[in-house]
Amino acid sequence: MATPELGERTLEDPTPEVVDVADVTIDVETDVLIAGGGGTGLVAALAAADRTDGTITVLEKSHRLGGNTSLSTGMVPAAGTRFQREVGIEEEPADMARDILEKNDHEADEAMVEHLCTESKNLIHWLVDDWDITLNLVDDFKYPKHSAYRMHAPAGRNGENLIEELSERIEATETIELLKHTPVTKLVADGDAVVGAVAGETHEEVIGAEKVILATDGFAGNRQMVERHCGQIAEALYFGSDGNTGDGIRWGAALDAELACMDSYQGHATVVQGTGALSTYAIIMNGGFLVNENGRRFGNEAKGYSALALDVVEQSGSVAYEIFDERIFEKLEGEFDDFDEAVDLGSYRSAPDIEMLAEKLGCDPKTTADALESYNDAIRSDEPDDVGRVDGRTILEPPFYGATVTGSLFHTQGGLVVDEHGRVRKTDGDVVDNLYAGGGSAVGISGHGSGGYLSGNGLTTALGLGRLAGLHAASTLEDGR
Structure with missing residues (x-):
């Protein structure tokens, strides 16, 4: 029987994901092996380089680095940073943890949420101070359910810029070797301990390693796994990285690792139909709203872009119409690379009045005008609007855009259960020796489904666990290098 491609494998697939060290010959050795060159893997490599002079090897199966981090805004939430204090924001990690847990109805692991929130300021200060990464506090808008300004953004509020700076630091660090076009295909184990991996695109090599960090992201790009675990969003547009095929999750499961929240995912409600550009949710949180083809509001936009994604998919044709005005357009222009790209691709239409805009977009003009009037009236009277929204509103005036x-699927949030150092836990509560995971390979902090995702949760676990795993893996190398 033919071996299924990585992107078609499921947890139930019989294809071996782990080979015994006695059945292979080690071709080359490294100290810390990192599978995946996205945000998790690059941060893990830099963290490991802080603690060891040994060799750190990063293997990326794609031709480019970044994974889902490069497709995101690159905004990293953190509580208690000096950047917050500089503008008068006094926030504790407990405040950030409270927002996360309230968003997911306390379905996420509370101890892990608190741990990552406590570590969040250390992550930001370490990136900026030790590695000269550009991160600036965003204090001109808040994402839904954030009680304070806590997003720290790269240039252009674009994850590609964050990845570019991380990769430059990687290339300048002598102890880190980075290989692209080199997919990890299996783990190598000696009993219950991981001792390396099999990797290679056209010619496989067996790489021995003292520590292995799984940074291969989730399974949103694996149609079979999405249908099995996140069926409600399976038919939506996929907007994530091609590399999200669930590799690390399957490898861990083959070693009896515990899995959690496999039905959890991050959706996005505002990917532009036709151009495929991401219409930043800052449009919504600065006062924009959505209607369906009948011109009617259908969901509370303030619950967040992930929770709203399914509402959009459920509309006729799986589309909605984003309505905003020139004030918002001018405010965002030049602030978000995503927005500027969407503008350049011709994603937005404009008109001097709402009826003309609706005609251009294809939604009912009269009902859309009624929705706008009702929305503005609710703001003037300081009352919840037709969908119960009270946050992030502003009166919209002509001309309109x-x-x-x-709605789309961005990435999954379920995966391997890890401890406070990022070590993969087994179903019996013990850890898989020498194996770590972060980002989409590890279970997130969003609980179940899509509604528990709070903006920034993805990078909180991707970069947070990446740093913790890299530090611990390097500091526990057997020979102390």
């Missing part, structure tokens, strides 16, 4: 958008 809009786009036709669809």
